[in-house]
Amino acid sequence: MMSGGYTSIDNPKLSGSVPAVPDQGHVTVKFSESNLQTFPPSEAQGKISIAAGPPRDADDTFSKSGSGAGSGSGSDESQPSGWLRPFSIATYKPYFDIDTADVLDRIKDSLFPFRDSFNEKTASNPDLYGPFWICTTLIFVAASIGTFVTYIAHKLKNKEWEYDINLVTWSAGLFYGYVTIVPLGLYVILKYFSAPSGLVPLFCLYGYSLFVFIPALCLSVVPLEIFRWVVAGVAGFMSATFVALNLRAHIKSAGERWFLIVAGIFLLQLALSVALKLYLFTVTV
Template sequence: MSHGGYAVVDVDEDPAGDIGGSTSGLEFKTFLSTDPAPNRSTSPNTAPQAPSSYFDVDTNIVLKRVGMAMIPREGFIVEVCDGQIDLYGPFWTLTTLILSLYTTSTLTSSITHYLASPNTPINSNLPLLSTATSVVYFYGLGVPALLWGATKWLKVGEWGVAEALGVYGYAMTVFVPISLLCLIPVGILRWALVAAAAASSGYFLVRNIYPVLASGDNKAVRLLIIAVVVLHAAVALAMKVLFFSYTVAGVEVGPDPIEDPLLR
């Protein structure tokens, strides 16, 4: 009812009172998170992990990282891998590259041998597979391990051996499609393809290794990046000579069908 324009609202009081009584079903909840704030550090996670954790990765994630590795960028581990590098992708990339190098080299050698001498049987070149395995695994696994050991000894950089292996392994991704394109029997084109792959993967290495070397106080350590570039160029040149030339069992049977012999 109303009195003089005012509305009167009756409020029922709790018969039990405030002392020892009920709270009429009211509950007070906090919406503040009790979990610690997530770590948003921009540096890779270098804490020791179980070896199996580096291979516990989804195939789609590996394929995404493989594709992104063909685009030279800085901070690959932090931005693309979210600070958690895997070793399945690098190992898969290196193994695929070995098979690709051997298969394409054997195929081109067989075709050239058949064109040069159709009546002569073609023998497989298994030592070439051993060469591909030695070159790729030593460079993709041994060199980054040595580089990590050097930075550890010099007390430079905050990265683990898994990060070093991951960077080198993913850097070699671009050579897989290049090995297929080098089936094209044009000498100058093969040189251009290998040079482009070496430049792209080398730039990828520089963008991801130099920040580690530059993080220390000793500026002379940064000169290690020169050794990284020179060794990478040497490996690319070795792959061109060993696997992207027209040879049969390591013996050259003739010039490229189109280009000058100097460009073989």
């Protein structure tokens, strides 16, 4: 029927109409407890502290320990293993992580060769930082002092002087080669005799044993041949004694031939000082 512009349908069962939903009773809906936390929390939980900290996505590379003890599994997985490990920089990083005070203390021990306590002090943390810079310094000192000595000798006799670049290459080959090849050879010999030894401690010992040649090279500027021989002999004796006495305790376990090995080490170190004297400070005009 029509009333006020609206149409009402009297019959509810006309076609096209939606039937009413029967009443199925009262349905109870239960909600589980929410996992959302209230903010701010009412009390501290676990190890959460009130102090402010960096966001979770912040880069904390420089706040981690250099030794890698506190790093996660991700950093360990990125490091190569097996036969690729010796070619990784991370393998040698612990041997360059050393304080300046420790380097100075080890240099001081090398100048007092009769203490024979160097290996005991460096057994737990041998380094390659000191040996590398000692050899590098020796290369430039030997080349510069040798050049200066020849320059003075030529000027005193009013002769023309030319710079010899071979002093740098010869010094680099001598010191880097000596501090690498000799410890490697000694390591193989000690392994053959079943004597306890480590390769890195040998590198460390031989590297610091060369420090005494730095002041010796500086003193060789004095233009007196006998004085230069005395300086070379004293430096060689101190360096050879330092190496031999510190290795004696380890080499004694090699059997009856330990004395021959120690004597060979001593004489080889003396030969280094003689080579420095003959090549660098034998001036011919």
